Amino acid sequence: MQKILLTGFEPFLSNPINPTKDIVEGLNGKVFGDYEVIGSVLSVDFKQAPQQFLALIKEVQPTIIISLGLAAGNTRIMPERVAINVKDGEKDNSGVAFVDAPIHEDGDAAYFSTLPIRNIVNRLNEAGYPAAISNSAGTYLCNNIMYEGLHYAKSHCTVQATGFIHIPASFELAIQNGRIAGWSQVDLQAAIELAITECIAND
Numbered sequence: 001m002q003k004i005l006l007t008g009f010e011p012f013l014s015n016p017i018n019p020t021k022d023i024v025e026g027l028n029g030k031v032f033g034d035y036e037v038i039g040s041v042l043s044v045d046f047k048q049a050p051q052q053f054l055a056l057i058k059e060v061q062p063t064i065i066i067s068l069g070l071a072a073g074n075t076r077i078m079p080e081r082v083a084i085n086v087k088d089g090e091k092d093n094s095g096v097a098f099v100d101a102p103i104h105e106d107g108d109a110a111y112f113s114t115l116p117i118r119n120i121v122n123r124l125n126e127a128g129y130p131a132a133i134s135n136s137a138g139t140y141l142c143n144n145i146m147y148e149g150l151h152y153a154k155s156h157c158t159v160q161a162t163g164f165i166h167i168p169a170s171f172e173l174a175i176q177n178g179r180i181a182g183w184s185q186v187d188l189q190a191a192i193e194l195a196i197t198e199c200i201a202n203d
Contacts, residue, residue, distance in 0.1 A: 005057060006037050007053065008021050008042070019070060020167060068164070116201075123194055
């Protein structure tokens, strides 16, 4: 059985809840056709997260890699189009921040997602889940992990597709925040299940 590596993140910054964690844990071990999902939660740490991610890739040997991140304040599911070779922004959970730093000194300036992002967006919208392609994964850990996956896949043909999807807040997080929109956790997970199905259909 082929493997899909599905990653999310622990809570971070001002977000006491990260719905990607629940999705990854909820889908861990689930089978889609000939594929089994291996779910794992990454640290919000510029040093630890890439190490954890690459170790998982080598252990799982996935055919498809889908990484999830929280974009609190978004109202749509947003597959990312491109990852850039930059880490910058607020402090991570260990208190470390970077300014204009490369992820890989000798890496490409950017990589495009190899997930079928347009098909994912179309499938979700048809099913009633608002979705749109995002052209910037930012410069924080989400972009970092997306870049690492694509950088790895460039030299490892066993990974046929990899990319990143940002999701909105859950209702629980939205209520605690008080100023952002949210989706039910059930709908967030169902939307990611549809995205997985679309990735398999295009494999």
